[in-house]
Amino acid sequence: MGHETPAGDLRLANLTKRFGVFTAVDDLSLTIPQGSFFALLGASGCGKTTTLRMIAGLEEPTSGQVLLGDRDIAGLRPYKRPVNTVFQSYALFPHLDIHENVAFGLRRRGIRKVTDQVERMLSLVQLEGYGRRKPAQLSGGQQQRVALARALINHPQVLLLDEPLGALDLKLRRQMQIELKRIQTEVGITFVHVTHDQEEAMTMADTVAVMNAGRIEQLGAPADLYEYPATAFVANFLGQSNLLAGEAAGHSGDDVLVTAHGARFSVPAGRARADHGSVFLGVRPEKLHLVAGPDQVPAGHQHLGGVVSDASYVGVSTQYLVRTPWGSELSAFAANSGVGGRLPVGTPVTAHWDPRHAFLLPRAAGEDDQTSPLLDEPPVGALS
Amino acid sequence: MRRWLADRWVMGVALLVLAYLSLPIIVVAGLSFNRPSSRLSYDFHEFTLDNWTHPFPTLEMRDAVVRSIEIGLIATVISTVLGTLMAFALVRHGFRGRAGINGLIFLPMATPELVMGTSLLALFVAAQIPLGFWTIVIAHVMFCVSFVVVTVKARLAGMDRRLEEAAMDLYASEWQTFRRVTLPLVLPGIVAAALLAFSLSFDDFIITNFNSGTTVTFPMYVWGAAGKGIPPQVNVIGTAMFAIALLVVGASSLQGRRARRAALAAPVAAVGAPKSAS
Amino acid sequence: MSALAHVPTSSGQPAAPPGARRGRSRLLPYLLLLPGAAWLLVFFVLPLLQLAAASLYDPSGSISTGYAMTWAFGNYPDALQQYWPQLARSFGYSAIALVLALLMGYPLAYGIAQKAGRWKNLLLVAVVAPMFTSFLVRTLAWKTILSDNGWVVGLLRDVHLLGADGRLLATPFAVVLGLTYNFLPFLVLPLYASLERLDPRLLEAASDLYASPLRAFQKVTLPLSMPGVIAGTLLFFIPATGDYINAELLGTPNEYMIGNVIDSAFLVRLDYPQGAALSFLLMAAILAIVFVYLRKAGTEEVL
Numbered sequence: 005m006g007h008e009t010p011a012g013d014l015r016l017a018n019l020t021k022r023f024g025v026f027t028a029v030d031d032l033s034l035t036i037p038q039g040s041f042f043a044l045l046g047a048s049g050c051g052k053t054t055t056l057r058m059i060a061g062l063e064e065p066t067s068g069q070v071l072l073g074d075r076d077i078a079g080l081r082p083y084k085r086p087v088n089t090v091f092q093s094y095a096l097f098p099h100l101d102i103h104e105n106v107a108f109g110l111r112r113r114g115i116r117k118v119t120d121q122v123e124r125m126l127s128l129v130q131l132e133g134y135g136r137r138k139p140a141q142l143s144g145g146q147q148q149r150v151a152l153a154r155a156l157i158n159h160p161q162v163l164l165l166d167e168p169l170g171a172l173d174l175k176l177r178r179q180m181q182i183e184l185k186r187i188q189t190e191v192g193i194t195f196v197h198v199t200h201d202q203e204e205a206m207t208m209a210d211t212v213a214v215m216n217a218g219r220i221e222q223l224g225a226p227a228d229l230y231e232y233p234a235t236a237f238v239a240n241f242l243g244q245s246n247l248l249a250g251e252a253a254g255h256s257g258d259d260v261l262v263t264a265h266g267a268r269f270s271v272p273a274g275r276a277r278a279d280h281g282s283v284f285l286g287v288r289p290e291k292l293h294l295v296a297g298p299d300q301v302p303a304g305h306q307h308l309g310g311v312v313s314d315a316s317y318v319g320v321s322t323q324y325l326v327r328t329p330w331g332s333e334l335s336a337f338a339a340n341s342g343v344g345g346r347l348p349v350g351t352p353v354t355a356h357w358d359p360r361h362a363f364l365l366p367r368a369a370g371e372d373d374q375t376s377p378l379l380d381e382p383p384v385g386a387l388s
Numbered sequence: 389m390r391r392w393l394a395d396r397w398v399m400g401v402a403l404l405v406l407a408y409l410s411l412p413i414i415v416v417a418g419l420s421f422n423r424p425s426s427r428l429s430y431d432f433h434e435f436t437l438d439n440w441t442h443p444f445p446t447l448e449m450r451d452a453v454v455r456s457i458e459i460g461l462i463a464t465v466i467s468t469v470l471g472t473l474m475a476f477a478l479v480r481h482g483f484r485g486r487a488g489i490n491g492l493i494f495l496p497m498a499t500p501e502l503v504m505g506t507s508l509l510a511l512f513v514a515a516q517i518p519l520g521f522w523t524i525v526i527a528h529v530m531f532c533v534s535f536v537v538v539t540v541k542a543r544l545a546g547m548d549r550r551l552e553e554a555a556m557d558l559y560a561s562e563w564q565t566f567r568r569v570t571l572p573l574v575l576p577g578i579v580a581a582a583l584l585a586f587s588l589s590f591d592d593f594i595i596t597n598f599n600s601g602t603t604v605t606f607p608m609y610v611w612g613a614a615g616k617g618i619p620p621q622v623n624v625i626g627t628a629m630f631a632i633a634l635l636v637v638g639a640s641s642l643q644g645r646r647a648r649r650a651a652l653a654a655p656v657a658a659v660g661a662p663k664s665a666s
Numbered sequence: 667m668s669a670l671a672h673v674p675t676s677s678g679q680p681a682a683p684p685g686a687r688r689g690r691s692r693l694l695p696y697l698l699l700l701p702g703a704a705w706l707l708v709f710f711v712l713p714l715l716q717l718a719a720a721s722l723y724d725p726s727g728s729i730s731t732g733y734a735m736t737w738a739f740g741n742y743p744d745a746l747q748q749y750w751p752q753l754a755r756s757f758g759y760s761a762i763a764l765v766l767a768l769l770m771g772y773p774l775a776y777g778i779a780q781k782a783g784r785w786k787n788l789l790l791v792a793v794v795a796p797m798f799t800s801f802l803v804r805t806l807a808w809k810t811i812l813s814d815n816g817w818v819v820g821l822l823r824d825v826h827l828l829g830a831d832g833r834l835l836a837t838p839f840a841v842v843l844g845l846t847y848n849f850l851p852f853l854v855l856p857l858y859a860s861l862e863r864l865d866p867r868l869l870e871a872a873s874d875l876y877a878s879p880l881r882a883f884q885k886v887t888l889p890l891s892m893p894g895v896i897a898g899t900l901l902f903f904i905p906a907t908g909d910y911i912n913a914e915l916l917g918t919p920n921e922y923m924i925g926n927v928i929d930s931a932f933l934v935r936l937d938y939p940q941g942a943a944l945s946f947l948l949m950a951a952i953l954a955i956v957f958v959y960l961r962k963a964g965t966e967e968v969l
Contacts (some may be wrong), residue, residue: 402777481695500908507713626803633798
């Protein structure tokens with residue numbers, strides 16, 4: 005039985021999965037430290053679920069290893085692995101009541117006395133007294149908790165969660181995010197959480213890996229990913245970004261110099277992923293401030309001019325589009341804090357930012373400026 | 389008024405058609421309480437309970453009913469096993485020649501019984517297999533298998549594959565997964581298929597007629613008696629069959645409704661139940 | 667148990683290479699299919715071949731002396747010449763019964779699917795209820811209903827739709843009525859299934875777009891229910907054409923259909939070549955009609 009194996013980190017080594025000619029997971033290597041809450045974030049079809057299924061044993065890797073501690077479990081059948089899964093839309097057994105659903109794993113391992121454990125687990129997920137109901141009699145949020153209890157009761161070394169909150173409405177989802185985080189802290193098991201929802205990944209996980217086309221684009225703490233993205237994909241997938249196409253033009257002290265659209269800018273070397281050739285100069289919309297003219301730009305900030313081309317009032321903030329002289333649009337969020345009036349469409353403005361909030365990314369030659377559209381969340385997150 | 393009529397004439401016609409469909413059953417039930425005026429009369433003459441208290445006027449009729457039940461049970465068991473296995477292969481596995489297998493299963497359902505009956509007779513005669521109990525069983529299994537496949541297949545196809553993955557994830561081996569998850573979930577489909585097979589077998593006349601030799605099933609008995617006068621007890625058997633089938637259908641729909649009502653009651657119950665996390 | 671049961675699970679040991687466990691499951695579907703497929707091949711396909719062979723036997727043989735295979739294709743025109751009225755009657759009666767069944771079955775299916783509300787399931791059970799009891803017994807019930815002394819005939823005589831000694835039993839009318847009755851549920855069920863899926867908002871949309879109820883039916887309901895009409899028609903027509911129980915019990919030899927002839931060829935006259943030839947003719951004719959019908963219904967706009 006898997007339990008006796010010395011505990012350890014979950015490591016994926018050169019993991020690859022091909023379906024015919026399609027490569028779902030491409031030479032993936034990463035280490036998930038024991039006890040961490042790890043999120044695999046990506047749009048649908050990026051290979052995140054396939055990765056999860058290979059860890060669970062529901063999919064066989066084409067090549068590569070799945071290591072738990074020192075042990076390669078890639079060839080083991082699912083029921084031989086100390087790994088359990090909370091399935092997308094839960095997969096609760098409809099013919100068994102909640103008690104038997106939760107007891108299922110214990111019984112399969114020949115454990116006779118299960119009642120106490122099941123009761124304890126149901127109280128952990130706050131479902132005391134629901135043992136005799138059938139899954140169809142529970143609400144979505146309750147079913148979600150049963151699925152969690154059913155997996156956790158087995159004390160797996162790793163708990164896999166496949167879009168566990170995808171079927172819940174927004175409010176319940178927020179509730180369950182907090183709940184899941186609490187439970188993970190309480191039981192101390194490694195959680196690997198697959199999701200397409202960046203906000204969900206960022207609120208819950210210690211470490212987030214952003215996946216794209218079967219590979220990991222960037223891996224790190226949520227704040228690091230957001231503040232200093234490694235690629236244009238991450239910059240756009242995680243929140244929104246204004247990316248100006250430019251050329252790196254050498255160093256000046258601790259700064260990297262950039263020319264873009266005829267103007268010169270600089271970025272601290274510590275925030276540059278590239279320091280020569282074609283680059284993107286990136287600024288998050290909330291870090292971009294709008295003022296009436298260059299004379300109002302604070303010292304040390306960099307700026308460029310433009311005209312307000314669109315303004316959307318969304319309550320907590322107003323989201324502006326600023327058309328630059330060269331025709332692309334930048335987005336800027338202004339908090340509705342009561343300071344400063346609203347800017348009507350057509351107003352000439354100066355957009356400025358602190359260079360310590362900007363970042364430099366490598367850019368393929370020929371790629372133009374990129375601005376996320378005016379939406380609350382990136383559109384990729386809306387569908388799975 | 390015109391609107392009222394326009395909305396309701398369809399339902400009116402529908403009820404008339406239903407009356408047409410139900411009339412013979414009512415007549416059969418009525419005739420089961422009839423003491424006919426003569427052996428060849430089919431008209432209602434006099435009320436009696438004798439037919440129900442003595443449902444078998446002759447040994448021949450009793451044997452025919454018993455034989456039909458025996459054949460029905462054997463044919464049901466064999467065809468349910470064969471058909472269920474095929475359904476699993478079709479839904480759960482990839483293999484070469486799927487189109488051929490699908491055709492093989494579909495064709496018996498689309499072929500006139502007359503042709504199946506005569507062709508099987510031609511085979512038995514050519515192979516010099518004596519006609520009787522077992523040739524009837526063979527024929528019944530043959531035409532029941534397809535219906536079993538279709539019924540079980542529908543149930544299997546509607547089943548979420550992730551339930552089996554979840555079982556495997558929760559330490560159930562392949563066999564345990566089948567035993568604890570797959571089988572219980574498919575069982576209603578298999579039971580429905582078996583009931584269908586039994587009723588098809590019990591009621592079959594045309595195919596049986598060609599392949600029975602001198603063996604007499606209940607439909608064969610009725611056919612033979614039609615010329616020389618049907619004993620009113622035949623209507624007792626017919627009414628009893630109808631009542632039993634109705635009970636089975638009623639029980640299963642009641643069960644379904646109870647499950648649905650419980651599901652509907654759940655949200656209401658949840659309000660009074662322990663407060664959910666917030 | 668899995669084929670991997672022996673694989674060491676202690677740490678550090680390499681597991682079996684992926685793919686090793688797939689070997690046995692490749693054979694599994696064939697094992698599952700084998701018994702059922704073999705049964706159908708031996709007792710459905712093989713008999714059809716035997717029937718084809720029997721239809722070409724020397725017609726001068728007999729059961730006792732045995733038949734010689736003489737490729738006697740003449741059996742077909744001979745049988746056709748002798749029994750074309752019965753064959754034509756089979757298709758004629760079934761066709762009339764089909765039209766009646768469509769006229770009755772469509773409103774019934776539509777009513778249950780779209781208008782019955784919470785009575786839907788009960789009415790559906792009522793449609794299949796006749797099949798709960800014996801085919802022969804309920805066909806015999808029509809003998810009672812249509813009997814010369816019954817109230818139906820009495821009523822029709824009173825209103826002079828029937829002459830004073832006119833009768834229903836033992837007429838083509840009784841046979842067609844029996845056919846319609848016996849196979850109507852087969853037509854209603856697929857029709858119901860396709861009408862049940864019809865979104866009533868489509869009809870509202872049609873009437874919003876200036877369609878009269880008749881037009882809406884013609885342009886929306888009917889085309890969308892065509893798959894059900896086609897399936898129901900075939901499920902009705904095939905068994906009705908091959909039926910001879912109704913003709914035997916409710917008719918006279920003047921109403922005999924091809925099934926009665928085949929029955930007597932095999933079981934009374936013991937003329938196997940002729941019976942086989944007629945069986946094959948029946949099947950060929952049905953297949954031809956089905957094929958033509960499916961092509962027409964499948965490729966052309968219905969109205």
